[in-house]
Amino acid sequence: MMLRITSAFKQVLVIIVKHRPFLALVCTISAMVSGFLAPLAIWVNSQIIDLGLEVASHKLSFKNYIPYLILFGISLLMPQIITTIKTTYLEPATELIFSTSLKKDLIRQLEKMSYEHFENEQSLEIMDKTFNRLEESATHLFPNYFFRMIATTISLLGILFLFFDIRWWLPLTLLLPFFLDSYFSTKDQFDIYQEMDAYWQREQRYTILGKMLRTRKSVTENQLLQASNYLVSTYKSRLEKRNKEFEHYYFLNLTRHFLRQNIMRFSQLINVLILLFIYYRGDIAIGVLLALIMAIFSSLWEDLYSLKNIVKSLGVHVKTFDYYQAYLQLSQDEYGMIDQIPRTCSVVFDDVCFTYPGTTKQILKHVSFKIEAGEKVALVGQNAEGKSTTIKLLLGLFKPDSGQITIDGQPLSAYTQAVREGLFGTVFQEISKYDISVNDNIGLGDVSQIGNRELILEAAKKANLEKIIDKLPEKGATLLSREFTGGVDLSGGQWQRLAIARAFMGEKPLLILDEPTSQMDPVVESQIYSDFLAMSEEKTVLLVTHRLGATKITDRIIVFSGGSIIEAGTHDELVDKNGLYAEMFQSQQQWYDVKEGA
Ligand SMILES: Nc1ncnc2c1ncn2[C@@H]1O[C@H](COP(=O)(O)OP(=O)(O)OP(=O)(O)O)[C@@H](O)[C@H]1O
Numbered sequence: 001m002m003l004r005i006t007s008a009f010k011q012v013l014v015i016i017v018k019h020r021p022f023l024a025l026v027c028t029i030s031a032m033v034s035g036f037l038a039p040l041a042i043w044v045n046s047q048i049i050d051l052g053l054e055v056a057s058h059k060l061s062f063k064n065y066i067p068y069l070i071l072f073g074i075s076l077l078m079p080q081i082i083t084t085i086k087t088t089y090l091e092p093a094t095e096l097i098f099s100t101s102l103k104k105d106l107i108r109q110l111e112k113m114s115y116e117h118f119e120n121e122q123s124l125e126i127m128d129k130t131f132n133r134l135e136e137s138a139t140h141l142f143p144n145y146f147f148r149m150i151a152t153t154i155s156l157l158g159i160l161f162l163f164f165d166i167r168w169w170l171p172l173t174l175l176l177p178f179f180l181d182s183y184f185s186t187k188d189q190f191d192i193y194q195e196m197d198a199y200w201q202r203e204q205r206y207t208i209l210g211k212m213l214r215t216r217k218s219v220t221e222n223q224l225l226q227a228s229n230y231l232v233s234t235y236k237s238r239l240e241k242r243n244k245e246f247e248h249y250y251f252l253n254l255t256r257h258f259l260r261q262n263i264m265r266f267s268q269l270i271n272v273l274i275l276l277f278i279y280y281r282g283d284i285a286i287g288v289l290l291a292l293i294m295a296i297f298s299s300l301w302e303d304l305y306s307l308k309n310i311v312k313s314l315g316v317h318v319k320t321f322d323y324y325q326a327y328l329q330l331s332q333d334e335y336g337m338i339d340q341i342p343r344t345c346s347v348v349f350d351d352v353c354f355t356y357p358g359t360t361k362q363i364l365k366h367v368s369f370k371i372e373a374g375e376k377v378a379l380v381g382q383n384a385e386g387k388s389t390t391i392k393l394l395l396g397l398f399k400p401d402s403g404q405i406t407i408d409g410q411p412l413s414a415y416t417q418a419v420r421e422g423l424f425g426t427v428f429q430e431i432s433k434y435d436i437s438v439n440d441n442i443g444l445g446d447v448s449q450i451g452n453r454e455l456i457l458e459a460a461k462k463a464n465l466e467k468i469i470d471k472l473p474e475k476g477a478t479l480l481s482r483e484f485t486g487g488v489d490l491s492g493g494q495w496q497r498l499a500i501a502r503a504f505m506g507e508k509p510l511l512i513l514d515e516p517t518s519q520m521d522p523v524v525e526s527q528i529y530s531d532f533l534a535m536s537e538e539k540t541v542l543l544v545t546h547r548l549g550a551t552k553i554t555d556r557i558i559v560f561s562g563g564s565i566i567e568a569g570t571h572d573e574l575v576d577k578n579g580l581y582a583e584m585f586q587s588q589q590q591w592y593d594v595k596e597g598a
Pocket of ligand 1: 119388389
């Protein structure tokens, strides 16, 4: 534990010292001064009372009393001055540093993080907790706890010395009950953090529906389906279940605290009685008695509690830094040295096996195939056979358990990040719809050319989007959003064409379409595919589709079943073979016949 605490403090101090060493200096000095003030105040108070009595009985001249009055004034004013420095300068200034520096580190790490973490619950928990808690925990550690730990330690040593000076064992009667109390409450608190942590997953499950219900898509869909009442009441009953769990846990927490919180009160009473007894025996003056009794109830009490609270709540912030470390260690994509984007690309899967991280079912089983540079290939099969998984592996979103995947003869990790960004033009079923203009939405396919209207127009033409853009109120400059006045939303099929245009940006040698036309009429879809393949020229194309009308025009079809390739060949070859492909094609053919006949 000590190691984790030290490491967390080290991390925040390194950031502060790197950015503003002056803040670390101000914090340390003001904490030290603050620490000396409490014992000084006790001593000054005792002198003020005892010497004040002597002044009153003319045993001491008022002139000699003045330095004590000055010290009394200083001990009264200084704590407020230091608190002001801390709250109005130190705290806001460090907050700014953390919010900039930590956010930058978090985002930088996110940029290179392997995609697999975004589909892994354990990694998502680490990311969520780090993003939500890190800045807050950092500001708790510095300046808050850092300041309080220095100030309280010095102050406690000073005060305990004053007690030690009277009887050597007095610090023990003060500290023992404190240690007992601290042990119980710290243990309770750490147990609670453990419990709270375990709540994350359940909390996610209880509240995820609520997040969904707030999205525009779900509001529209629910209004149509009249499903709101059902979904809202499901959400409500989940929340009620969650509240019951939390209430139970709060109750447990309350009883634990109630049983143990009075240890320190008894110790205060006992120590006051001891001091009265020592005074009664004439071993201390009245000023010392009163100042020490006051200290037991004020500064000493505050110091002990401050220390206890720091230890108690340190756990959650130290834990945040554990998550931060785990976050920094989440694996990143590997990049190599090849810095030229190949003009044309072959793709080879060599005996690839794959199981999703955190699961046991093997999804791809010894998959091998080669796609020549410039070839147009369709991956087909029934649901959940591993087609999209094959695409995810090809894109490098996941790594195979065994086997090798090469692009133009090289594994993906041999290419630089810039080349990898320029290799694939992708269109998925779930299209990213950005609330920006049509042109910019297309331009995102190659951000370096986002202002190049000619290229964007060319990509739009290739995706047959030109006429649709022409009809928009402000053509390519039209904002694609219902959230803005004057914004327009496209239909599902139009968005899919826009996504295809996006894939054509940047002359990417590998085009990957994973069911991108599901929202289109099958006949229109066939037309789009034939236009698309004609426009793809020498690019290599991988097409995942359930609609087998489109596969006829590809060079080759690969059929997946149970995570393996069971057939491969041209449309005619596979129809002649009379296997799974022929069966799937025949069951869809009537549909095309009716459509074409109509
Ligand atoms: N992130 C994931 N974690 C765990 N399992 C996953 C993940 N993504 C997909 N799977 C599982 O992998 C299997 C293959 O899914 P995949 O999406 O590759 O199939 P598919 O052939 O593309 O299916 P469809 O035609 O329905 O899109 C499915 O059983 C699916 O549940």
